[in-house]
Amino acid sequence: MTLQEIVVEYDDAGRRCRGVVMRERSALERRPGVVLFPDARGLGETAKASARRLAEHGFVVLVADLYGQATYAAELPRALELMNALRADPVRWRGRAEAARAALDRLPTVAPTRLAAIGYCFGGTTALELGRSGAALAAIVSFHGGLASPRPQDASNIRARVLACHGAADPLVPPAQVAEFVSHMSQAPVDWQLHAYAGVMHSFTSPEVDAAGIPGHRYDAGADGRSWRAMLALFGEVFGG
Numbered sequence: 001m002t003l004q005e006i007v008v009e010y011d012d013a014g015r016r017c018r019g020v021v022m023r024e025r026s027a028l029e030r031r032p033g034v035v036l037f038p039d040a041r042g043l044g045e046t047a048k049a050s051a052r053r054l055a056e057h058g059f060v061v062l063v064a065d066l067y068g069q070a071t072y073a074a075e076l077p078r079a080l081e082l083m084n085a086l087r088a089d090p091v092r093w094r095g096r097a098e099a100a101r102a103a104l105d106r107l108p109t110v111a112p113t114r115l116a117a118i119g120y121c122f123g124g125t126t127a128l129e130l131g132r133s134g135a136a137l138a139a140i141v142s143f144h145g146g147l148a149s150p151r152p153q154d155a156s157n158i159r160a161r162v163l164a165c166h167g168a169a170d171p172l173v174p175p176a177q178v179a180e181f182v183s184h185m186s187q188a189p190v191d192w193q194l195h196a197y198a199g200v201m202h203s204f205t206s207p208e209v210d211a212a213g214i215p216g217h218r219y220d221a222g223a224d225g226r227s228w229r230a231m232l233a234l235f236g237e238v239f240g241g
Contacts, residue, residue: 002026003055005048007070008062008107012099013092017065019100020048022055023109032138032239033060033110035101035130037123039206040083044072046206047120057232060110064100066126076214083122090129090150097130101137114138114239116160118231119145120205124164131158139238141165141231143205147173147181155188162192163234165227167200171216195230197223 004025010017020043023031034054038047043065051061065071066086073079087093101117104110116139119127124145131140132154140160144167149155162185166173178194185192197220203209204220205227 001056003052008103010099010103012068012096015068015096017068017096017099017103018070019043019065019103020051020063020070021060021107022048022051022063023060024055024058027058027109030109030111031058031060032114032116032235033062033104033107034116034118035097035104035127036061036063037066037097037100037117037119037126038063039121039123039203040079041074042067042072042079042082043070044074046208047123050120050205053228057235059235060104060107062100062104062107064097064123064126066096066123076212087122087125087150093126094129094133097126098133098135101130101135105136116140116235116238119143121145121203125149128162128164131160131162133157134159139163139234141234143227144170144173144202146177148177149184152180152184155184155190158188158190158192160190161234161238162190163230164192164194165223165230166194166196167202167204167220167223168196168198169200170202172202195227197226 117127118141124142134157137160201218203217
């Protein structure tokens, strides 16, 4: 299979964003689309690698540009600065996510109404916030994303099936936050599931995280593989084989 990588420009309230689309080059029919929200660093090679894996399964994937101008912040302090500035304004945050979803939906290779959103860390939280805005999605998957929300009651707006993959030993997402997520999701008319992996910490899908030596962050090959297969199983149910 030969993949094609395309830069796609789109606008969010005057901010120019440049996402990256991964798709099978020779595909003729319209395919389900997935908008992929990167971790707090932004649009980098880790997110693109995940998009390539999904494209190999036949999906058209748009790696979203959360900060505009295809920003990537390799240094943690700068990444946290960008992340905190965006999530400080929930309306702007959700709007930035919706701009990426809409850009995916406009692609001529994407099947209308057959869209999903996934994300890693801050990107996983962003995918959930996009769902809480009432966005037209069939599925949402969060990998080690934060489960808290500035407007948790908006879970009632979610129109997608939800899968949250969580490290049970993740200090960034403590049990109280998980319990609040479960409570609000249970009160909403949402088909949701939470997979908690025993002894697993934050960033469990990122092999490169161990070298950074960040407390509470550790790659886990078992949870990485199991969460990926859980996502594909959900997509199989939602989009067909």
